[in-house]
Structures are given as C-alpha cells and as structure tokens.
Amino acid sequence: MxxxxxxxxxxxxxxxxxxxxxxxxxxxxxxxxxxxxxxxxxxxxxxxxxxxxxxxxxxxxxxxxxxxxxxxxxxxxxxxxxxxxxxxxxxxxxxxxxxxxxxxxxxxxxxxxxxxxxxxxxxxxxxxxxxxxNSEQRKALHVAAVFVNNFTNHLYKIGNDICNTNNVPFEVLQPLITETSEKIKELSPKKAQTGPAIRKDKKTIKNHLELLNKEQQKIYKILTKSIQNGN
The missing domain is CATH 3.40.50.720 (NAD(P)-binding Rossmann-like Domain)
Known part of the structure; x- marks a missing residue:
C-alpha cells in the first residue's frame, strides 16, 4: 500500500x-x-x-x-x-x-x-x-488556462449582466456556449471564430457599442480589435 x-x-x-x-x-x-x-x-x-x-x-x-x-x-x-x-x-x-x-x-x-x-x-x-x-511549460499552460477559463467566465458574467439589464433569460445563451466549446474539439479556435468582428461588420459593432456601458465598451473594443488583428 x-x-x-x-x-x-x-x-x-x-x-x-x-x-x-x-x-x-x-x-x-x-x-x-x-x-x-x-x-x-x-x-x-x-x-x-x-x-x-x-x-x-x-x-x-x-x-x-x-x-x-x-x-x-x-x-x-x-x-x-x-x-x-x-x-x-x-x-x-x-x-x-x-x-x-x-x-x-x-x-x-x-x-x-x-x-x-x-x-x-x-x-x-x-x-x-x-x-x-516541466515548470516552464506548466507556467505557460496556466496562463492559457486563465484565458480560456477565468477570463471566459468573466465574459459570461458580462453577458449575464447584459441579459439582466434587458430582461432576457441568460439560459437562452446556454446552447450557444455549449456549441462553441464543442466546436473547438474539431476546429482550431481561429477557424471557429465567427461574429461581427471577424466579418468587420461596422454597423452591427456600432449598434452593439450603443447598448453597452463604458466598461463593457472598453472590453468590446479591445476584443474586437484583437480578433480583427488575428491576435
């Protein structure tokens, strides 16, 4: 034993x-x-x-x-x-x-x-x-995990806040969340990317920004720019 x-x-x-x-x-x-x-x-x-x-x-x-x-x-x-x-x-x-x-x-x-x-x-x-x-690889894995888990969960929180503000049930988004997590088992995250940022849909992006508060706008703009730059 x-x-x-x-x-x-x-x-x-x-x-x-x-x-x-x-x-x-x-x-x-x-x-x-x-x-x-x-x-x-x-x-x-x-x-x-x-x-x-x-x-x-x-x-x-x-x-x-x-x-x-x-x-x-x-x-x-x-x-x-x-x-x-x-x-x-x-x-x-x-x-x-x-x-x-x-x-x-x-x-x-x-x-x-x-x-x-x-x-x-x-x-x-x-x-x-x-x-x-090894320790260096694990450190990199941990940073990657923060992005795919902790930061993503914070984005879920923001999405939930937006739903609450507009009296929409957050559960409506659950199938989309599940589909995205399942999709990246078959496609690379880069190939799986969809949405107005990757399409450079300026009209939709503008409409979205008008719905958000200042802090949400900052995050939206940073992520949109990162997606469009391929970062």
Whole structure:
C-alpha cells in the first residue's frame, strides 16, 4: 500500500482526498495546513494550498517526497530538504461541484524517474490523462488556462449582466456556449471564430457599442480589435 498525505482542506485538497479514498492500493490522510506540528509520515505528501503558502508550508515538512498542486509555481517553490515534485491537475475546482477525474489532465513533474513513476501511479489510480510537463511549460499552460477559463467566465458574467439589464433569460445563451466549446474539439479556435468582428461588420459593432456601458465598451473594443488583428 502507498501512503498519501494531503496537506490542505480547500477545493483541490478536498476533491483529491475523496478521490484517493476510493482508489485501490492507497492509504490517504488529510490535514489542515495550519496544523503541521505533527504531520503523519507518508510515501507522498501533496501540498494543496494557495500559491503564496507553498514555500512556508513545504519548509515545515520533513517527509521524504513532497509535491505541490500549483499550475503557476515552479518545482523550486518547494522548500523542503527532501525530494520534490508537482502533481498539477488542470481543472477548475469548487467544493460544491463534483468533478470527474477521468476527464482531468494530470501534469506531472519530478526530479528523478523513480519519483515520476510514483506520481504516474498516483495519477493513474484516479485518472487517465497523464502528461509530463516541466515548470516552464506548466507556467505557460496556466496562463492559457486563465484565458480560456477565468477570463471566459468573466465574459459570461458580462453577458449575464447584459441579459439582466434587458430582461432576457441568460439560459437562452446556454446552447450557444455549449456549441462553441464543442466546436473547438474539431476546429482550431481561429477557424471557429465567427461574429461581427471577424466579418468587420461596422454597423452591427456600432449598434452593439450603443447598448453597452463604458466598461463593457472598453472590453468590446479591445476584443474586437484583437480578433480583427488575428491576435
């Protein structure tokens, strides 16, 4: 049996703990990151805390193999004096919403091949999409993820605000959102681009701008220009 210790009880830590509870050949324990006085020994210690806390938390852990789950932080952010690695899952986690780990990419990094095989074994016990990603690649992936997830969600929020202002149900847009996400599985995002910006439909763009408040206009203009410039 392989022992796994999860440090942190936030979104990522909670989902990981539940997943490993149902995995074969693993014993999993979870502790609060603020209670590190008596950390249990484990074959793999997974630090699932905020990026700002990784260095401090890892510096207090003496277990033999310590990994973090951050997309933005280098493996060098770990300040333990033992072996280091990264167990990053490229997904948005919320405690209230279940996730299917079979759909989630696991981006793994370690200092040696033996530890990588151990991380691969961990990932394979709860998922199937495994990638060997170094710190620089992971940093780029994380930025890309902010664009396709966090920024896109903010645009959903703006769309929802516009609907609310004009007494239109946001759910009317749901099939369009679904179609776009499905389309880019078959077409590149560039080829999938439609709308007034790519058509350079000045009349429609002008009409849209007249409907928006000043902040919304700024975002609309920036995105329209970016689309038309092919950026």
């Amino acid at each position: 392989i022992s796994v210790l999860i440090v942190g009880k936030g979104n990522v830590g909670t989902h990981l703990y539940k997943a490993f509870l149902n995995a074969d050949n693993f014993i999993v324990t979870q502790v609060n990151s603020r209670k590190l006085e008596s950390v249990p020994k484990a074959d793999v210690t997974i630090i699932a805390v905020s990026d700002d806390a990784i260095a401090e938390v890892s510096s207090k852990i003496t277990n033999s193999f310590v990994v973090h789950t951050s997309g933005a932080c280098s493996i060098k952010e770990l300040k333990n004096h033992t072996r280091k690695g990264v167990f990053y899952m490229l997904q948005s986690f919320s405690k209230e919403k279940p996730v299917n780990f079979l759909d989630i990419p696991f981006c793994l990094e370690s200092e040696n091949k033996e530890d990588y095989k151990l991380l691969e074994q961990l990932a394979n016990s709860i998922g199937v999409k495994i990638f060997n990603i």
